[in-house]
Amino acid sequence: MLQDYKKYLPNIIILFLVGMLGVAFGGSQYLILLLCIIGIYIIAVSGLDILFGYSGQISLGHAAFFAIGAYTSAIFTTKFPIPVWIGMLLGATLATMIAIMIAFPAAKLVHHFLALLTISFGQLVFIFVSKADNITNGMSGIIGIPPIKLGPLVFDTNLSFFALMLVLVTVFLVIKQRIVNSRVGRALIAIRENPHAASGMGINVRYYKIMAFAISAFFTGFSGALYAHFICFISPESFMYSQSVLFLTMLLFGGTGNLYGPIIGSAVLTIISESLQSVGNYQMLVYGFFLMAVILFLPKGLYGIVDILKAYMRKMVKKSAEVK
Amino acid sequence: MLIQLIIGSLMIGSVYGLLALGYSLIYKASGQMTFVQGELLMLGAFLGLTFYGIMGLPFLVALLLTVVIMFIFGMLIEKFLIRILLKRGATGIYIVLATIGLSILLQNAAMLIWGSRVFQFPSIFGKSLINIGGINIVPESLLALGVSLLCMVALHIFMSKTKFGTSMRAAAQDPMAASSLGINVPFTTAVTWGLSSALAGIAGIMIGPMYGVSITMGSMVGLKGFAGSVIGGYGDMYGAIVGSTLLGFIETFVAGYISSVFKDFISFFVLIVIMIFMPTGLFKSKVYD
Amino acid sequence: MLKLNNVTIKFGGLIAVNDVSLEVKEKCIYGLIGPNGAGKTTLFNIISGVYKPTSGEVLFKEKKISGLQPFQINQLGIARTYQNINLFKSMTVLENVMVGRHSKSNSGLISSILGIKSQRVEEKQIVEKCQEILDFMNLSDKADYLSRNLSYGEQRRLEISRALACEPQILLLDEPAAGMNSKEKEDLKDIIRKISDKGITIIIVEHDMKLVMGITDAISVLNYGKQIAFGEPKYIQNHPQVIEAYLGGSSNG
Secondary structure (H helix, E strand, O other), X not given: OHHHHHHHHHHHHHHHHHXXXXXXXXXXXXXXXXXXXXXXXXXXXXXXXXXXXXXXXXXXXXHHHHHHHHHXXXXXXXXXXXXXXXXXXXXXXXXXXXXXXXXXXXXXXXXXXXXXXXXXXXXXXXXXXXXXHHHHOHHHOEXXXXXEEEOOEEEOOHHHHHHHHHHHHXXXXXXXXXXXXXXXXXXXXXXXXXXXXXXXXXXXXXXXXXXXXXXXXXXXXXXXXXXXXXXOEEOHHHHOHHHHHHHHHHHHHHOOOOOHXXXXXXXXXXXXXXXHHHXXXXXHHHHHXXXXXXXXXXXXXXXXXXXXXXXXXXXXXXXHHHHO | OHHHHHHHHHHHHHHHHHHHHHHHHHHHHHOOOOOOHHHHHHHHHHHHHHHHHHOOOOHHHHHHHHHHHHHXXXXXXXXXXXXXXXXXXXXXXXXXHHHHHHHHHHHHHHHHHHOOOOEOOOOOOOOOOEEEOOEEEOHHHHHHHHHHHHHHHHHHHHHHHOHHHHHHHHHHHOHHHHHHOOOOHHHHHHHHHHHHHHHHHHHHHHHHHHHOEOOOHXXXXXXXXXXXXXXXXXXXXXXXXXXXXXXXXXXXXXXXXOOOOXXXXXXXXXXXXXXHHOOOOOOOOOOEO | OEEEEEEEEEEOOEEEEEEEEEEEOOOOEEEEEOOOOOOHHHHHHHHOOOOOOOEEEXXXXXXXXXXOOHXXXXXXXXXXXXXXXXXXXXXXXXXXXXXXXXXXXOOOHHHHHHOOHHHHHHHHHHHHHHHHHHXXXXXXXXXXXXXHHOOHHHHHHHHXXXXXXXXXXXXXXXXXXOOOOHHHHHHHHHHHHHHHHOOOEEEEEOOOHHHHHHHOOEEEEXXXXXXXXXXXXXXXXXXXXXXXXXXXXXXXX
16 A cells, blocks of 8 residues: 555655745745635636546636635634534535536536536626625625634634645645546546547446536535635625636646646746736736637646656657667 | 616617627637627727717717728637637637637726726717607617617628628538638638627627726626527527527516616526526527537 | 347438348347448447437347437447547547446445545456456557557557447447558457457448458348348348449449
8 A cells, every 4th residue: 555655756745845835935924825825726726627627518607616615604604603614514515516406407518508607607606696795795795704723723824724725735636636547537538538439438428527517616615615714704806707717727727637737727827916916907917818828829738848848758768769 | 667678678689689699600600609799899889989989080980990990800810819729629618718818808908908997988969868759768779779770680681692691601501512612711701700790899889878888898798698699599690689689678677677786697597597498599509519 | 139120210301220120149240231321320329329219129138228328328238339439539548448447347436535445446457357458459568558649450449449348248340440451450350250259249330341241140231221131141242232232342342
């Protein structure tokens, strides 16, 4: 069993390095906060990757699941004396259940209609969250959301939350890898590549498409809840259509269908958007620009460059072997 | 009140219709989906505002200039974005994403050029209201209705009675066969995108006087236009008009009799319901894998 | 083993398959031939569940399967290859075959996430079984290659490997020899015989007459959706209607 973990060595090293980053930046609240936000996005975008990168279903409304997770947990933990971690699980679960309901019809649709459906769904949730004042407090948002508490540990500082994020991001990424490297993962990829052949190989395409939606919503919903209990304040502005576009841009930019793509995409785009805070309104312009750039020049995302490098290196090794 | 609601429904329905026609035209001609119609509407509105409001040109001149510019712009989008992506073998979803990216860029470019406030589109007919059967109606809404109808009729005649329109339809049905008959398929495709863009631009100018001009005016309307074309059956031109008018009625009457707060909610809800139970729309289009 | 009773399918006004009845006996190698557009692949699509017949029924081991979903039919024991290569392009050769094991395995979402022993054991078994199949099909040295980097003939063999991974009782081969050279066709003949020796019933659609005549036990000939002849290869070879249907094409092959 221990031998299996040898192949995870590079990932463990990266994890360690990131942890060290945290210690190094420990003094800077801002940088730690940034790392936490990146962590939240990594989980959210990994969720989207399972849906789009692996099962090939587009979603331009994932902010909806982010919102459902955030608002459910926020509402329950501010109105009732329940432990935060239960609230978060409730949020993620509700997001999952709603995703399954959407997925039933959505799984049948050709991609442009799926895009439209998910956009509409995202708009629906946004409108609800902004206007249902009795439940969600409307545009004022919800304040005083309690921080995460696990026994005697309260994660109310940036640094403590960062430590928690290290653990949670690792857990979610391990879950994702376990799923995609299993029979379920093969089924999803088969569906993405060739649904007819997948069906011919005994795969119940509809079932797995719905499952992909469910898993994806759980990830993104949970990350929404994390967001709520980190910032301790949420308002509808964080859950607009632009957020859905951002998730997708991060995914496409980093690269779909692999472990590192969402990580790279989340990190790079969060850093860039933070650097542009001074330019304020032009954030969306930059996202749009990135989206276009990725589609036109880097369809495989940044991770695609890694692939190209690998292929190039293989060629070089082969060439030098020939010369010898 | 009822007459006002009916006129309002027809008017907003016809604006959605102009957008919906654009969506369906492109889908019919090249099987692609576009998400940029809303921002093209916004661009048309701003161009009209600039020519008529800022530069003081006569309205008809402003309208004409806008239409021509939007038409050319649409053709440029097809030639330099869509065609290049298709050549690279990009699948439909990436075209969709490209048009989404483009819509974001357009919205923000507009912000850079004109700013993010809401602009007033100067009235075309002065401040006087028309009185029909005892109800006062803003003349611009009748203009919107009239122009939209005119466009739809003109488009219908163009597509079914003229030589070029017929070759466009042929190219849409079977590009290879059309090509072997001497039809310049890339050109007809470009014209399709140009027409859709021009229609969106007209819709923008029509809607400007009534709701003002701002960079965000296109996003909602764009989605509603999309909804209209889906309800009527995506890809069907007449369906686009029927579906959009229907949506206009539902929306306006809900706002009038129930609540205007949830007006948009209802529209999206209806769209989602239609997509769940009758995604092929009223006139049956291809929706499933 | 497989019975088609008066199967007809209409697409709009077009009758693609017209009242076809045939029976495929267990463990035989059955050929389905006919000129282009005769309805052979359509018939395959009906058997494998892609289409539902307008009338008539398909019985597999006396149970009706027409109307079932393709994945259900696969789970019952019918696997197929395709006219145009339908591999999972971004997967490796081994992974493609592993997909074929889907219906013979059952690890679900939770067991995969938790990585419990039964799931890990099953994964190992899947890999072993697939490597066996690749050995059988002479593709094991290419196991880690991306499927899209294989030669055309190898890709065809991979599709057959993937279908074999389903452990089917009936294997439908749709023009497996298309685009192959004569050496590859000889190898294909051997492979088909080897598969048949394992007890798998094979139905093969092919245009290469020499191949079909040389390997099948019984043949059905389709033309314009109708079955115009049925019988052993020798009988079919000299059947006047068959020769006429091909208009002196490759029926003398």
